[in-house]
Amino acid sequence: MSFLKVQDVHHTYFTKALRTTALSNINLTVEEGEFVSLLGPSGCGKTTLLSIISSLLKPTEGAVLLENKPVATTKNTIGYMLQQDYLFPWKTIEENILLGLKLAKQLNPKTRSNALNLLKQMGLNGGVEKQLPKQLSGGMRQRVALVRTLATEPKLLMLDEPFSALDYQTKLKLEDLVSQTLKDFGKTAILVTHDIGEAIAMSDRVFLLSSRPGTIHKTFEIPEELRKLSPFEARNHFLYSSVFQAIWKELETLERKSE
């Protein structure tokens, strides 16, 4: 039994004047503890697929099963890390990281202390919890957003371009931190990205999507040698560039086909 199963998903958006088939014949599975990426050209349906997996959007056809149950019936099991941190600017960092727990009615001395400890593990100590989001850098705020997400112990994490608004150095450091933290907690994650390098460095498998309609064009298994390294180390391994070339070549083929 796979942890997550996307079965024969097809999605068409209907507007008065237009029907757009965003996804067609999507079948994929993700195992528990696996880190996978969805990579593809703009408009290939990555966001649509992420919304369907997290049951924010009902597909026109097909089903999504999490631990063999329809995902729409599973509560509080999906956490998000998005491009924007969506921290409440008037609340302190502590209030922000405890918000999810409060909403889920899971806030108690133990979960509170776990969340504050996680903040420290993310290198955010020295009274950061009493500060407001505007007093923190973009990279620090994204770390807070991850603590807030992990505090409610989601089973599946959706990472929708979480590093794309950061400068390059911060992005590389955060890739390592997020990757290590998710490994430590044994979390399953799906990353949506435009960045081939990021997908290779962070993932166990990369699903390459083609556009109009979005289908899974090819699945790349990342070599074991890269998977056991941190994203930063993986980027410097000699195998990295050959996987990069292979994905790049497929993307070029896709672009030529859609011209």
Ligand SMILES: Nc1ncnc2c1ncn2[C@@H]1O[C@H](COP(=O)(O)OP(=O)(O)OP(=O)(O)O)[C@@H](O)[C@H]1O
């Ligand atoms: N609400 C909507 N109504 C109609 N069409 C939509 C809607 N949302 C997306 N689409 C169309 O569905 C297709 C897939 O869009 P989607 O946003 O899922 O792609 P994407 O791969 O996430 O794009 P990007 O990388 O640019 O964010 C596109 O052709 C888009 O125009």
